[in-house]
Amino acid sequence: MPAEYAFNWAAVGIAAIFGFGGVASFFVISWILAPRRATSLTGIAYECGILPTGEGNTRYNVRYYLFALFFLIFAVETVFLFPWAFVFLDLPAAAFYSMVIFLVVLFFGLVYAWRKGVLSWR
Amino acid sequence: MTVLEFMLILGAALFCLGLYGVLARRNAVLVLMSIELMLNAVNVHLIAFARYVIGTEAIAHVLIIFVITIAAAEVGLALAIVLRMFRNWETVNLDRISTLQQ
Amino acid sequence: MIETAILGAIGIITVAAAVGVVATRSVVYAAVFLLVSLVGVAALFLMMLAEFIALAQVLIYGGAITIVLLFAIMLTRAPEQTNVQDNAQRPLAAMACVGLFALLVAAALATPWRTRDPGADPMAEFTALSELLFSDFLIPFEIASLVLLVALIGAVVLTRSGREGA
Amino acid sequence: MNIEPAGGQGGTGQGPVISTPESRMALQNIAAHQKSGLSGVVTLKTEELFAMARKSSLWPLTFGLACCAIEMISAYMPKHDFDRYGVVTWPSPRQSDVMIVAGTVVKKMAEPIKLLYEQMPAPKWVIAMGSCATCGGPYVRSYSVVMGVDQIIPVDVYVPGCPPRPEALQHGILELQRKIQDEPKLKRGL
């Protein structure tokens, strides 16, 4: 494994560990220092001073799912865009045009969703 | 055990776990997650080949990209179907849905 | 030495998280385990010097697919299901999987792989990948766009309320 | 002289206590001197540091009941500017330290107030702002008014007035800060 590569990613890995560990250490310090005086009422879910009714975990709006899905599709597009942006200058014209077509196709999907009113919340 | 073999066994383990999930789980969302595991097992094999086996260098990488793409499309569509099922039958239990269908 | 240890640790974490995915009863826990497992796979990619693919894995699986899964879970009220999530085929499935695993391990260990010396420049691999993708794999690439389009349209059609417009 | 309702911030639960801060401080000072060694000094110092942090960052719950609420809001606004003391509001009790009960507490509202108080994480303080929250005020003969919020939750500082001027509320906050600073010496709270 090349040394620079290893160094770079070791830094990222250690950052992940420190991010987790640092924040977790906050929790531990707080757990040691903070008073504990909870009563039976303390644990009740906050709902503007009224005892909560019904269950908290009710379903989302399906529209949120669609936005997440669009994001997924466009994220995949990003995965293709980055390598393309890296090399398209060195490749024949077909590479450039193929990405234009790719974008247009996905843009069509966006327009379709737009037309169907998915983007405008009814 | 070489690294290649380690990766291959790892991939095999992921694949079998995924397969077990697909067969044994009855919540549709969990089944989908298991399918994701299986796809990832394939990716692990591919990356191991790309690194250590002759003749598979960049092609394996490209294949992984396509696997990820297909997985994304599959998850989006399959979950939409799950949502549809849930709307129609108020459940995501596959056993129950197959009985309801009859 | 350190590398081997890290690789082993990542592998163990990945498999353990995968076990969590298929063993846990809570669907949300399963999603979190899946996230860990997939990020573990991304780390494996990193160990194999494929940094672009590792990041793509994190972006698509870690960011997007997990969110979509979580949204679907929230939408189906599935997190409240605490009863057994497994069906009756469980022992049978377990046996089949153990058998398959044994077969695959045997195959992996028995096959004489034609190995080569691993490459050493990650950026070169990224360049190679990119060039291959946009020269030899142009047609699959365009088809991928169509697949994504179909997924998008299909999801829109499926999730739209059935009565409206019908 | 202030009358401490029992089960107050200290949560000692020893029944009604009537004492002056001065008398209690004297008692505690004696107790502190009897402690031997460095550890007592160190803990006292850390606790004082903690008390300084606590008193400098009093976050009240966004919560106004009646007339006094308007004067309370005035206290956050340009002319009086509570932010100088680090007092900024948060809408959820989970993130608040102080509950400023500004206005008349009616019986229908008593339960929500109690619940909100319990939902706040310790250490927590209560300021009763205005005559109504202190003792019922002009509504002392009403059938639906609670005669002071100290009947449902322990109060640390009473701010008299109907309604108190914003300056009076600021004085109340300063008094509360003094009280918090005194708490480690008094071995209460924390």
Add this chain to the structure above:
Amino acid sequence: MTSGDRPEDSAPSSPIEERVREIAADNAQSVEYSFDELELRVSRESIVDVCAALKSDPDLDFNYLRCLSVVDWQDELEAVYHLASLSHPHKLVVKTRAPIDDPWIPTTIGVWKGADWHEREGHDLFGLEFRGHPDLSPLILYEGFEGFPGRKSYEIPEQVTFYGD
């Protein structure tokens, strides 16, 4: 310069009075002036009909229910409807009574939606049931409040002042 409401029209208010008499007809127990406002007394059975007629009549057009008060006259409960018209400059007071041991008056929520909370409040504080009201659950008192605090007979309980538990 007078303070308070001046008599609203020095112009003859009698046409309104006549019109009110016409509409109320047999239902009217009395029609008279009190201060500057015309006052119409009707029986509780006819209150809805009278109110509906007062509202729908184009000459009167009492489209605005200014206030609905309940007064406890010890033996009787009185509902007072202050009406006004925004198209004509005139006002009217309609009163109706119910005995205190049989306290009900038909609801006028079908005539003015604005009667809704006034009636619920009257039910809360005076125990006057507005029959036909869709939702007479406590509006300003809490569930389980004992007695009718608006009534003269309601003794305000001695306030218990205590410190601690």
Add this chain to the structure above:
Amino acid sequence: MSLLDLITIAIIVFVLFNGILTAVLGVIWAERKALARLQQRVGPSRTGPSGILQTAADAIKLMLKEDVRPGSVNVVIFYLAPLLIFTPIFMLWMVLPFGPDWVLSDLGIGLFYIVAILGLSVVGHVLAGWASNNKYALLGSARNAAQLISYELPLVFAVLAVGLLAQTATDRPFSLAGIVEAQGSVPYLVIMPLGFILFLVGALAETARIPFDIPHAEEEIVGGAFVEYSGIRWGVFFLTEYAGLATMAFLATILFLGGWTGPFSDQVPILQPFYLLVKMAAIILIVFWIRAPLPRLRIDQLMAFAWKLAIPASLVNLLVVATIVWVQHQNGWELWVTSVTISVVSIVLAVATGIFIQRRREQRLRQFRQRWAQ
């Protein structure tokens, strides 16, 4: 890869971690002071000179608050969510260059790293809302996730356009240090103003600042996903929010403002971090300034803005830059020709969008003014 390397990295990361914490305290203090100035107030003034210790006191106090864990929450995920939200933001700092040599891991595909890691923290938001078992939290987390993922796309496309542009001047176009070098003396803000605006909009939304603070929306859902969090766990969310703001300001500086470069920065290296800080501070102050007077958007307007305007616009921006760069490469133009062309096109596009929006606004205002004419 030796153990020494690992220890070095660990020390640097530890310093960075604490540095970020301190910086965040400073940023929060600066915001309170700046907001107070904008609102004719004084702001914190009692704790330390000019109230500079105010945020430190807040942090210590949060640390000392009781750890309230509502009975109905899912404990594991409730505790996991703050970690999941903070860690990705912290990981971003590993690739941010503080100077030409002052970068911990100078990844060849640093841009893609940022894009990938940025998406991770959304999971934490959704989990936080779900684990709280609270209706406000659930609504808040749904809004938060939808907003974060929607505005990540314009951000990503704007960032990618920068990478494309850097192709013309460097052979490491996706490395952040490479991008700074590629900018030379002309920052990309001048060459690609449209991209900068899109980046800024995306960054505002990613950090949930007014007018995009719908996930928190105190007036509607009382603080959103974090409504049940108390003490230091809530503090971590707060910290993450401002750390995210600092990260975004840093990124904007690197990508669009020329990073550490400035007059005499090559001769006097000590000026480099100074320039970086000044540029970051300028961006952060702009964000504060935006916050003071603007009302909040509504969730549907927000999403419509993202999907109907920001994403198409950023895609168009990307395509335009790509086309010009490609044509330049085909025809062998000079570098400055490309820059000027892109600059002109981008400015024209930005101004056209601006005029379009302004005309709509004028039209509407005229209508309202007419209606309310005396």
Add this chain to the structure above:
Amino acid sequence: MATDTGLSANIVRDPVTEQAELSINMGPQHPATHGVFRMVLTLDGERVVDVYPHIGYLHRGSERLAEGENFQQITTLFDRLDYVANFNNEWVYVRAVEKAMGVEVPERADYIRLILSELNRIASHLLFYGTYGLDTGAMNPVMIGFRDRERIQQIFEGVTGARMMHNYFRIGGVKEDLPDGFVPAVRALLDQLKVGYEEARGTLTESEIFIERTAGIGAIPPEDLLDYGVTGPLLRAGGIDYDIRKADPYSVYEELDFRVPTGQTGDCYDRYMVRMLEIEQSISIVAQALDRLPDGPVMGRVPRILRPPEGDVYVHGENPRGDLGVYLVSSGGTVQPYRLKIRGPSFCNLMALPAMIRGSYLADATVILGSMDIVLGEVDR
């Protein structure tokens, strides 16, 4: 716990959108409910399907309390009803007693009352401006609004000695004459208010996002407004030109020249605009009244002990929130009223809330509630 095998019973299904509904509680402690108002919203995703308002979290029994107090003492209760428009409340009450007793008020006292009440109307509308800014998410308006309100309160303090609870209007006049330098001070204040008004114009009135958030939200037909008994700026925003100062003039309003601003659509923006224009009009009314302010006594001839004759009066006046009515029943010969009913404008306006909110977004609910500018003191009394 619901299982995935059974159909969950507590899902309410909307036949149109087939979404599960979520009922969410706002208040009594909530930053946007302006006090202790509580409403339970039934949501379909982000859409509000239904609203059920709960009031009474500030019910202090003022009406019953008034039956046990002397006529002079009751003014203090009126101060605390609509606690951001204290003078306006006091005025309506003292007019009711004056009408019942037939007391004449000196002209100077009438003018003093008018000036103070109109200033109070400005203060109330400034409070609305600030809190409405907060409701839409902006921070600066509340600071601007309170800065100017503070200036008005300074004048009040000079006149009555109190910032809020003045108890200054007496039956038959006012408590004492104005202090020296009142007129120039108010003139200077009016100039400051005009500057602040322009500032307000820049912050919200012409802000694109603010218009986007408020225009077209919460409008219901004017007939419905009337049917619910909605009054004040809400009614006028709906296009109905009903202002008691014009429609049923009291005091010296007839002698002054002012305009009643009305809206067209009745949406939240119109309501905001009507209030802002009323500030302008009130500034002009105060300026005119200052010009005409006569000399003379400030207290009429009133018996020391007030015993109104038997009978009932209903007096109303135009408060910042609408039509405040006082129904006063005197049994004759007593020093206490037999019955006092207060018709709070916010109380009646609130009845229209469900009709306004239904079908809008969750975020709009707080904007609509904010546009009603309720004060719980007079809702619950």
